[in-house]
Amino acid sequence: MNIKMTHYLYLAATIFFTVYGQLVLKWRMNQISGMPTEFFEKIRFLVFLIFDPWVFSGFFAAFLASLAWMAAISKLELSHAYPFMSLNFVIVLVLSGWILHEPITFQKSLGVAFIVIGTIIVARV
DSSP states (O other): OOHHHHHHHHHHHHHHHHHHHHHHHHHHHHHSOOOOSSHHHHHHHHHHHHTOHHHHHHHHHHHHHHHHHHHHHHHSOHHHHGGGGGHHHHHHHHHHHHTSOOOOOHHHHHHHHHHHHHHHHHHHO
8 A cells, every 4th residue: 555545544544533423423422411500410420421432442543543543644744744633624514414413504405515625735835
């Protein structure tokens, strides 16, 4: 495999794990009742969440994304690699509409189109 291609695989892994973490956390929060109003109830609620297997998998995905990100930026210039992280917005928008049934508005779609165009421009430089 081309060495340069592996650098982009690190970026892809970063994006994958980041998106997974965000989607699974939101999905789980939709299933669990909202944040309590009392301080100690909030603490108990948050501790409960830490030990929820799905929430934990989201945290673990964030950890894996961090490792992949460190690998990516060890091989690519930060100014080149970082704009690819904006693809998280694109993927989360599409998947949150599909999986979480969140509305995809014209404004969101237009914003994501600008993000994609910007990412393409930066990637070509």
